[in-house]
Amino acid sequence: MxxxxxxxxxxxxxxxxxxxxxxxxxxxxxxxxxxxxxxxxxxxxxxxxxxxxxxxxxxxxxxxxxxxxxxxxxxxxxxxxxxxxxxxxxxxxxxxxxxxxxxxxxxxxxxxxxxxxxxxxxxxxxxxxxxxxxxxxxxxxxxxxxxxxxxxxxxxxxxxxxxxxxxxxxxxxxxxxxxxxxxxxxxxxxxxxxxxxxxxxxxxxxxxxxxxxxxxxxxxPVVSLLMSTAAAGAVSVAGVVAGTPAKAAGIGVALLLMAGFVVHERRSELRVFPRTTYQRGSSLKWVYLTLGLLAFGVAVESFLPLFGQRLAGLPPLVAGFFAAAISLGWSVTQIGSSSVTGHRAMRRLCVLGPVLLAAGLLVQGLLQREDTPIWLVLVWVPVLFVAGAGIGLAYPHLSVAAMSSTQDPEEGGRAAAAIATVTSLSIAFGTAVAGVLLNLGGASMLDAARNVLFGLAVICAIGALSAHAANRTSLTEPADRAPLPRGA
The missing domain is CATH 1.20.1250.20 (MFS general substrate transporter like domains)
Structure with missing residues (x-):
């Protein structure tokens, strides 16, 4: 790119x-x-x-x-x-x-x-x-x-x-x-x-x-709106119903609805996402997918306070602040990441972000223990901070990539607004998937915590592949393009 x-x-x-x-x-x-x-x-x-x-x-x-x-x-x-x-x-x-x-x-x-x-x-x-x-x-x-x-x-x-x-x-x-x-x-x-x-x-x-x-x-775009809303509803319900089969069914229905959403959008003139997303060879679809996988990892914050209370005996308020280390890493790192302007550096940050997020979740899973000692609890903070930093490294550059994907004001506004849509959908999907993984742990909170952290780590790691695909696709663009708008 x-x-x-x-x-x-x-x-x-x-x-x-x-x-x-x-x-x-x-x-x-x-x-x-x-x-x-x-x-x-x-x-x-x-x-x-x-x-x-x-x-x-x-x-x-x-x-x-x-x-x-x-x-x-x-x-x-x-x-x-x-x-x-x-x-x-x-x-x-x-x-x-x-x-x-x-x-x-x-x-x-x-x-x-x-x-x-x-x-x-x-x-x-x-x-x-x-x-x-x-x-x-x-x-x-x-x-x-x-x-x-x-x-x-x-x-x-x-x-x-x-x-x-x-x-x-x-x-x-x-x-x-x-x-x-x-x-x-x-x-x-x-x-x-x-x-x-x-x-x-x-x-x-x-x-x-x-x-x-x-x-x-x-x-x-009535059909697109109904299908995506139904998918969001299905995945949100999957996050609150009891039983692994019911949760898995909810997620399955949501995935089918999203697949139908994509098929309809590719063929219809009334779309939620800009037409560039569905064009052959477009990197915009990979940009949105990477943004979604980064936001997917944020869902873990809904469960970290539970792990802190049950495995480390932390008071609720303290456990909540420990869990917020991911958001702190996201916010702080993003401010610094936006200062990066070098072409190669920005490409690398977009790939490195999902890697750091996945690595942080993986290490956090390895650090889970029954009756966790306080010294180990203190180690959780920098690990979670690093996981959040992965989001902050890549998110601003990917967002601007989507925003600047066209000079057409209507399509540009649609591309920019879709960033919030992708983020909201991904957090909903992530929360539901994490709920299923939690239930797979049964009565063991340690197994449940590891399932959630390891499972989300694997999913978020896919973001490195989609970011690489976005970089690679942009390198093969045709040369006959009008310049994108630039700053003064």
Missing amino acids: SSDDHEQPGGAEPAIETFVPPAWRELLGREHLGAAIVLAGGVLVGAINIYLAASLLPTAVAELGGASFYAWNMTIYLVAMVIATMLTGRFLSRWGNVGAYLLGFATFTAGSLTCAVSPEMALLLVSRGVQGLGAGLLSGLGFAVIRAALPARLWTRGTALMSAMYGVGNFAGPAIGGLFAQVGSWRLAFAAMAVIGAVCGAIVPRVLPRSERGSTRVPV
Whole structure:
């Protein structure tokens, strides 16, 4: 993937080295700070709320009842997020940059407020769905609007900042939820999210460029949307139902639905992903697959607190912070990785990232012990940090590769918004697969922990092969391409 990649009529290949990123102070300076806050804030609130409810629900259930619907809070939220990310392009065409963002923050704020005042579990579940719709739209908009909100030279920095918010959210969500649950004020946690959403929404008209609304109505890819939503629902249900056969069946149904999704998208003019994804010889499909496999590994964070409590006797709050070492590694490393501009170095980082993630999970599996001594628990932190660093090394460069895959504004927005769709789907799939692997351990928590860690390590390692395929494909591109946009 080289800096001299060009665009072919009908679709361009993603180019990993497209821009030379300037210093962080330009992105966070007076001219672009407001846009950076809105873009990153939208992704952050969605990421925080993926895991926020997990810490709050025990307290909420004690007050509202409805324990049998406990796990559906995560399921409904994730499915709603996936639906909204896939409709990002339509909302942009209908409402423009500012209007779409205002709608996203308003929906998220309304859902959060309703969560805060819900008198029963049924309304809380509906409210989580509304909250997920807003969060998914905001996540998709962040990657789609960056093309208009920031100059091309800041895309790498802006993308790194936004995608780092997934890591920050995974770290902050359990911590914030645990803090409010500790004092018995779960409603205040959702109210705080509503305040954050309202504040971010209030500054949108001042900091984002207004775009013209589309003159034609963008059709909804109904079949693709239904199939992908059904797949997300099946895999989310697989993560919460009891019994290995039921979980495996759910994942099998989801895989069949996704296969049908790909077949339909290749033949249809109404697509979720840009047409370049399905063209022969395109590297965009490998870029998306690598992003998905990196996000797949994040699912382990839902289970690490359990392993810490059961195998090492850690208190819940301490176990949660140990698990967040992956997100910390992701966020910190991503900020540094976005400074890399050399063609060869960026290619290597995209391959090295999945290798480090898989190696970290593998080593963590080898370190699991019954009655783990404290000195060994302390070793977990750098190991998990390295695993998260693997995500941070590759994610920003792969994201920019997808964003810069075409000069066509509509296709470019679709390619960028698809990053959030791929991430949400992969986390849902990863959580369900990890749940199946956990059940295979039976009554032995040690066996269950090793199954999850070893299994996810093998799956994430495939990302090194897909990254290599993306690099190799870009080297065989035709020479008659128009130059991709470059920074000043």
